[in-house]
Amino acid sequence: MHREALVDLNAFAAVAEERSFTRASVRLGTSQSAISYAVRRLEDRLGVRLLHRTTRSVAPTEAGQLLLETLRTSFEEISEQLSFIEKLGSEPSGTIRISTPEHAFTTVLWPKLSEFMRSHPSIKLEVELNAGDVDIVDARFDVGVRLGREVPKDMVAVPLGPELRMAVVASPEYFSGRQRPMTPYELSNHLCINYRRPMTGRVVPWEFSLDNKRARLRVGGQLTFNNMMAALNAARAGHGVAYIPEDYVNADLTSGALERVLSDWCAPYSGFHLYYANRKQPSAALALLINALKLPAMPRT
Structure with a gap:
């Protein structure tokens, strides 16, 4: 868009809102003739009349009212962005409240948070470890962490880490004398340790997929945690x-403390995501945190 087009749009918006060329010229600090010329130039460019003019009043036409409403939204967004950019000129401060599962905090969040705090000593972090089932808006958290597939649809989500996989494991002692399951359905012959969300x-449920086959099972056993x-x-x-989760048991699998079954049935799924309410613009401190935590974009090959 040419610079003069922006000047013309600003002049039109001032006249339409003030309902007066005189008041618009005072508001913009320019001459009435310059305002009038800018509006005529805009109307000529668009090929439509934007203002009804009489000796006593000025009012937007139907097309003018539509343009004015569009400009108001755009100018408000530009103003918010400029305000945000101005805040970046000084060190952001304040407290950011984070809700996260312990697993995500330990594996992907804390290493980055530790470095972030050293780089931004004026920003305070308040972290609550939970199972990730918190309504962050209702509980007044600024951001939350969940698996990508569990982030509410009305939230903005930012990936924090790579894809994850589940692992079906047991000790060599348990498998001794027992037939190892070759398909998920054979788990019905085993004692399964369940997990209940706090x-x-x-x-x-235990979820599996292999090629086009999928299974979502409720398993039984003596223990639930x-x-x-x-x-x-x-x-x-x-x-x-x-x-x-696979990253919980890698060391045990390497040492032989645990053995894995049904590996080919455990497909990868979206990893942990940072998410926050779909506001127009996060605070400067929150924007810095999001940028520091997000997973770097992979280079195109």
């Missing part, structure tokens, strides 16, 4: 088969 009270580490420790102790 916030919702729901037992998490509302803490993933407790479920992992029970599996280590030989009490059954557990369904655990």
